[in-house]
Amino acid sequence: MKDKLQRFIAVMLLVIPGFFATYGFLAMKDAWFAQFGPPETNPHILWGKFVIGFILFVAGVAFIGGWIFYRDRKRNYVAPRFRAKKKRR
Helix, strand or coil: CCCHHHHHHHHHHHHHHHHHHHHHHHHHHHHHHCCCCCCCCCCCCCCHHHHHHHHHHHHHHHHHHHHHHHHHHHCCCCCCCHHCCCCCC
């Protein structure tokens, strides 16, 4: 039972930032295309929504990318320049 709970928590740690990144992308898309709508509703880009969407998108993608990089580095799947440095005695 403990193993299943740990795996569920690990999956949720990846799904939640994925939702943030998806919502951020959709917010940026909505803010960008709002400027092409009827001029009486919104004649310009919604900068606040765009910036918040950009922050959520970058944070979500960075978290998932860092997670994958850490896992690959631990399993020695990365290029030699990204491997952990060995300490000298």
